Amino acid sequence: MAVKGDETRARIIAAARTLVEAQGSHGTGLNEVLAVAGAPRGSLYHHFPGGKDQLVGEALAAAGREVDAMIDDLAGALPRARDLVPAVLDALADRMVAAGYAKGCPVATVALEIASSNEQLQRVCAGIYEGWQRRLADALRADGHAAADDAADDLAATVLALIEGALVLARASRSRLPVERVRRQVVRLLA
Template identity: 70%
Template structure:
């Protein structure tokens, strides 16, 4: 029975990830999640007694781990942070195109909606972004960038990545991502 319950919980999380990334927190209803997941209503409240916030929180955490995994995989072959970021941008662009521009950053859509209003999800979104910034700062430091500058540089690069995803999704074009990738490569070139 536990296996079936785990599968149902995973389906609910995956359906929520897809829907909130495409439609946002407020644009995604619980009935829609139930329909997309094929899960019965009772399972939703059994697995997520905290309701929609808990479900969305677990979906965001899963999305954050997915990007962490992509970064770890790309880091294994990248020759440095510039190559890593370029590969990450390419992977995110491919993901966006494959989803017909309904996907961008798996956290941004919700983060923008709830940052000022939802005390449960705001710190979760912030934590995911903080983890990504720290990982990038560590890669920059390991690559020989100035220790006094890596935090600012990591924040700038993450902001450029996030902004390029918004612009690409809005334009329904990879061009903003490609332009940003070229600029980040120059930005990360050690002088």
């Protein structure tokens, strides 16, 4: 694929990511994605023959990779889970506030709207969440949380649920306060 084609494809995915995170999959039209991307309609069918589901799936995967990279960057400076998890929560909250509360978790909006109606996108969302939970569990195990049983996995699921819930509540109230409250509890939980 030519460089120009790669650039067009990347612009379409970036536009879809931004719009889908703020408006959901159902609230985002393909014409709107093309307008934001500055791409002709034929590009959509050329780069995403699977249609809107393929585009949204790739946008979600890109968002998941962005959060993975953020976690990796933070983990390099904060190897202890009790320091890493609050920093991840802060970074996601900062991102949300900077977007005027139009963004929260880059996966949650779609996960909530398609969980029972679109198996393809449900699997993408579930895979991203499973990856994040696994990363949290690995950090917790490295920090000395029980590896012999499911304690680290259970704690990772709890922490991820707290993060997701805090972002949803903060976005709904247009206030960082839910994030601050959950942050304090996460620090206590991981101490």
